[in-house]
Amino acid sequence: MEIILTVNKQSRKVEVRPAETLLDLLRRLGYKSVKYGCGEGACGACTVIMDGRPVNSCLILAVTVDGREVTTVEDLGTIQKPHLLQSAFVESGAVQCGFCTPGMIMAAKALLDRNPSPSEDEIKEALDGNLCRCTGYVQIIEAVRLAARRMKAEKKKN
Amino acid sequence: MKKPKFNEINKGVRKVDGLGLAVGQSRFTDDYEMPGMLHAKLLRSPYAHARIKAIRTGKARALPGVVAVFTYKDVDRIPITTAGQGYPEPSPYDEFILDNKVRFVGDKVALVAAETVEIAEEALKLIEVDYEVLPAVLDPRKAMQANAPIIHDEKDCYIDIPVPYEPEKNRVARVDASVGDVKEGVKQAAMTVEDEFENQTASHSALEPHCALSWLDDNGRLVIISTTQVPFHARRIVSRALKIPVRRIRIIKPRLGGGFGGKQEILLEPYVGLITLRTGRPVKMRLTRREVFISARVRHNMITKVQVAAKKDGELTAIDLYALSNTGPYGTHGLTVASNVGTRTLPMFKCPNLHFSSDVVYTNLSVSGAYRGYGGTQGILATAIAMDDLAERLGMDPMDFYLKNVIRGGTEVPILKELGEGPVIGQPHIGSCELAACIKAGAEAIGWKKKRGRPGGGRFRRGMGMSIMMQGSSIPYIDMASAFIKINDDGSFNLLMGATEIGQGSDTVLAQIAAEVLTVATDKIIVYSSDTDLTPFDVGAYASSTTYLSGMAVKDAAEKVKRQILEVGAHLLQAPMARVHLSKGRVIGPDKKSVTLQQIGTHALYEEDQFQISASASRISHESPPPFAAHFVEVEVDRATGKVRILEYVQAVDCGTLINPVLARGQALGALINGISYALVERYIYSSRGECLNPNYGYYNIFCTRDIPKITTIFVPSYEPTGPFGAKSVGEICISGPLPAISNAIYDAVDVRLHRTPFTPDKVLEAVQARERG
Numbered sequence: 001m002e003i004i005l006t007v008n009k010q011s012r013k014v015e016v017r018p019a020e021t022l023l024d025l026l027r028r029l030g031y032k033s034v035k036y037g038c039g040e041g042a043c044g045a046c047t048v049i050m051d052g053r054p055v056n057s058c059l060i061l062a063v064t065v066d067g068r069e070v071t072t073v074e075d076l077g078t079i080q081k082p083h084l085l086q087s088a089f090v091e092s093g094a095v096q097c098g099f100c101t102p103g104m105i106m107a108a109k110a111l112l113d114r115n116p117s118p119s120e121d122e123i124k125e126a127l128d129g130n131l132c133r134c135t136g137y138v139q140i141i142e143a144v145r146l147a148a149r150r151m152k153a154e155k156k157k158n
Numbered sequence: 159m160k161k162p163k164f165n166e167i168n169k170g171v172r173k174v175d176g177l178g179l180a181v182g183q184s185r186f187t188d189d190y191e192m193p194g195m196l197h198a199k200l201l202r203s204p205y206a207h208a209r210i211k212a213i214r215t216g217k218a219r220a221l222p223g224v225v226a227v228f229t230y231k232d233v234d235r236i237p238i239t240t241a242g243q244g245y246p247e248p249s250p251y252d253e254f255i256l257d258n259k260v261r262f263v264g265d266k267v268a269l270v271a272a273e274t275v276e277i278a279e280e281a282l283k284l285i286e287v288d289y290e291v292l293p294a295v296l297d298p299r300k301a302m303q304a305n306a307p308i309i310h311d312e313k314d315c316y317i318d319i320p321v322p323y324e325p326e327k328n329r330v331a332r333v334d335a336s337v338g339d340v341k342e343g344v345k346q347a348a349m350t351v352e353d354e355f356e357n358q359t360a361s362h363s364a365l366e367p368h369c370a371l372s373w374l375d376d377n378g379r380l381v382i383i384s385t386t387q388v389p390f391h392a393r394r395i396v397s398r399a400l401k402i403p404v405r406r407i408r409i410i411k412p413r414l415g416g417g418f419g420g421k422q423e424i425l426l427e428p429y430v431g432l433i434t435l436r437t438g439r440p441v442k443m444r445l446t447r448r449e450v451f452i453s454a455r456v457r458h459n460m461i462t463k464v465q466v467a468a469k470k471d472g473e474l475t476a477i478d479l480y481a482l483s484n485t486g487p488y489g490t491h492g493l494t495v496a497s498n499v500g501t502r503t504l505p506m507f508k509c510p511n512l513h514f515s516s517d518v519v520y521t522n523l524s525v526s527g528a529y530r531g532y533g534g535t536q537g538i539l540a541t542a543i544a545m546d547d548l549a550e551r552l553g554m555d556p557m558d559f560y561l562k563n564v565i566r567g568g569t570e571v572p573i574l575k576e577l578g579e580g581p582v583i584g585q586p587h588i589g590s591c592e593l594a595a596c597i598k599a600g601a602e603a604i605g606w607k608k609k610r611g612r613p614g615g616g617r618f619r620r621g622m623g624m625s626i627m628m629q630g631s632s633i634p635y636i637d638m639a640s641a642f643i644k645i646n647d648d649g650s651f652n653l654l655m656g657a658t659e660i661g662q663g664s665d666t667v668l669a670q671i672a673a674e675v676l677t678v679a680t681d682k683i684i685v686y687s688s689d690t691d692l693t694p695f696d697v698g699a700y701a702s703s704t705t706y707l708s709g710m711a712v713k714d715a716a717e718k719v720k721r722q723i724l725e726v727g728a729h730l731l732q733a734p735m736a737r738v739h740l741s742k743g744r745v746i747g748p749d750k751k752s753v754t755l756q757q758i759g760t761h762a763l764y765e766e767d768q769f770q771i772s773a774s775a776s777r778i779s780h781e782s783p784p785p786f787a788a789h790f791v792e793v794e795v796d797r798a799t800g801k802v803r804i805l806e807y808v809q810a811v812d813c814g815t816l817i818n819p820v821l822a823r824g825q826a827l828g829a830l831i832n833g834i835s836y837a838l839v840e841r842y843i844y845s846s847r848g849e850c851l852n853p854n855y856g857y858y859n860i861f862c863t864r865d866i867p868k869i870t871t872i873f874v875p876s877y878e879p880t881g882p883f884g885a886k887s888v889g890e891i892c893i894s895g896p897l898p899a900i901s902n903a904i905y906d907a908v909d910v911r912l913h914r915t916p917f918t919p920d921k922v923l924e925a926v927q928a929r930e931r932g
């Protein structure tokens with residue numbers, strides 16, 4: 001069936017298959033930053049922001065997202081002009097293999113959007129559904145704190 | 159110790175591939191697609207051990223959208239190993255891409271290629287198989303019993319190196335090595351401790367599942383993009399498995415989503431290659447997470463027995479270590495992981511009498527393979543708990559016991575001659591070693607002397623534990639790395655190498671090494687790794703070899719390029735070679751006149767006697783300088799539930815010069831958390847039929863953010879004279895400390911020694927209650 005979906009601020013009409021997940025749909029549309037890690041909502045590698053909330057796109061049927069608005073990590077920044085979260089992740093050593101990174105950054109983005117100065121426990125809670133096997137999470141938590149500080153400073157400046 | 163001054167070394171340079179990954183630009187294997195691409199799936203065995211009596215594929219072949227179905231009848235019978243190791247291979251040729259026998263639940267039965275994944279999955283259900291179910295070996299202790307079912311009863315399995323291989327006894331390998339006389343050492347001792355331990359099977363759990371994509375290039379050559387840690391070994395193994403020459407195969411490694419040893423296995427490449435060669439079409443195969451759990455490799459489960467003996471004053475007189483290693487139904491890394499149980503444990507001690515032995519056995523459980531730590535994890539588990547016990551019985555603080563017994567730098571290590579994987583030339587010795595400094599620094603940071611032995615009263619008890627560990631840096635005389643560097647007209651450089659970035663940061667660290675020699679910023683080095691057509695050979699990302707060995711190859715190549723730069727620079731400055739030098743990207747002459755690398759690059763490529771400033775270099779290692787570490791942990795044990803909570807963890811590491819402190823810390827932290835997670839929660843649960851019952855993250859359980867305790871990582875100053883700019887390895891070592899450190903801390907808290915991992919609440923509670931009952 002056909003649905004209307006907004007991905008990264010771009011509204012588009014797409015044909016979806018009956019059992020297709022939002023993960024598969026996004027990857028089919030070329031948003032390859034959204035990763036398959038487990039297919040059952042246990043690893044967070046497919047995290048995207050849907051209507052302001054972080055969701056596991058592998059658990060959502062594509063047919064149910066008609067009229068929804070989805071943001072993937074591709075929308076945040078580019079290599080030339082990265083989002084503060086993206087540069088903080090790289091500087092802090094929070095990116096090793098980088099496979100969990102897009103999902104991790106989207107979960108962090110959703111957190112900072114609603115809570116610009118989270119405590120360490122709040123960061124841990126917000127990222128709890130996103131697995132990483134490379135970093136041991138310590139530098140990821142540091143990166144989110146660094147980004148939060150910088151985002152606040154930037155907001156003050158403006 | 160001298161502290162050299164560096165420009166790009168010892169600097170937290172941003173990971174060169176970091177931003178591409180963070181913005182979602184980088185592509186992993188599964189992100190590549192080819193027009194007309196098929197999708198492949200394997201039918202997997204529901205039985206731990208069975209013979210295929212009949213297999214009918216007619217219905218599957220008839221399903222619209224199915225392009226090809228293969229069973230053992232459709233492929234050449236060629237024994238292979240999936241272990242991506244050197245050649246000749248130290249793992250037995252005991253696997254076939256498809257066979258008439260299955261040896262574990264999840265073993266491959268048939269291969270389907272179809273237009274979509276859904277059709278391929280549908281086709282699997284239509285394949286009819288009649289199995290003759292055979293009795294299975296589900297306990298490694300029973301594998302060598304006289305009446306045990308023989309897992310490899312076929313006549314064509316063999317091993318290519320001169321070591322004992324006895325499939326008729328389910329025995330993959332034996333190791334026996336000693337120096338001195340352990341019996342004599344025990345006689346001299348005032349106290350001896352003997353004990354037995356068992357560690358569990360574990361999944362690497364790299365977030366990216368295994369994936370491979372193949373197609374034929376313009377000249378009909380087979381190209382495979384795959385999630386491999388070992389592109390050149392993959393090419394060699396595909397060549398053998400599919401009976402096509404190496405020259406007709408190209409393996410490309412894109413970004414990789416973690417490996418940890420799990421992608422040092424050639425699991426998918428032969429299957430996609432087979433389909434592409436037979437159908438002429440591109441094909442992709444990606445494992446589901448469930449398939450990764452049941453059919454990819456796991457850490458070797460081992461039963462370790464240890465005897466340690468010391469004099470009254472704590473001086474060690476004997477260590478006898480034995481490992482019964484459960485390698486699963488295929489012997490991939492069976493021999494080498496087992497020998498590393500000794501290699502990564504015994505050299506740490508100034509003990510004259512050492513003995514290590516091992517039996518590696520087949521079972522019908524999960525296939526074991528390389529896993530970060532590679533035997534060291536199992537060896538340290540046994541020795542560090544037994545030594546904690548021994549120190550206590552001697553009335554010594556384990557820290558003082560270790561300080562008395564651990565080696566210092568510049569020591570000969572005769573046991574390595576007996577245990578080495580390759581030829582050992584001369585007497586193996588250890589150069590840099592700051593293990594004692596690690597012990598002191600870690601103890602100081604956690605407050606060891608103040609806090610130990612004070613469990614407190616009531617339901618929650620506190621305890622402190624420690625362990626020490628070592629790893630290697632490459633396999634001496636076996637591993638080889640090479641690199642190629644060329645200049646561009648803007649004064650930047652391309653660095654092409656087989657060294658395999660899998661997330662650990664090797665592209666960055668190796669670029670920093672080239673940048674240091676060429677006196678430029680690291681962002682002037684454009685890195686490409688690894689592609690068997692375009693980059694020179696490297697064994698790949700394993701054995702903690704990359705920074706040390708590939709680093710030396712890159713350094714040598716950069717030195718050669720630097721010489722050519724100086725020659726062109728001297729010519730341009732009309733100065734003698736001896737009077738010019740390279741500094742901050744300029745060749746500077748005697749009168750302070752200088753030319754930039756851009757001028758030199760442009761001149762060499764366009765202006766006069768044109769040539770490509772470029773060089774390649776290869777290195778083998780003559781030594782495997784070990785990094786060392788000491789781990790300290792404080793735990794809280796809930797005596798009512800058995801739950802163990804980590805309050806604080808301190809690791810002190812000697813890995814030589816830190817090429818990149820941010821990335822080195824990431825390696826130490828990542829390995830540590832994997833190790834703690836392994837010690838406390840991760841496990842495979844098998845049914846009585848040998849089926850893994852928890853093949854998913856939810857029930858297998860790996861640590862997430864909320865499980866992370868307070869951690870301090872200390873790098874002790876150290877300089878390894880044989881390494882590039884003083885560096886040793888740091889990738890694996892820290893995974894091995896948590897098992898024994900946590901077990902020792904639990905003992906300090908509640909007076910029970912845990913011998914079987916993981917230390918889950920049920921086991922701790924049972925031990926606490928057993929002790930209370932007396």
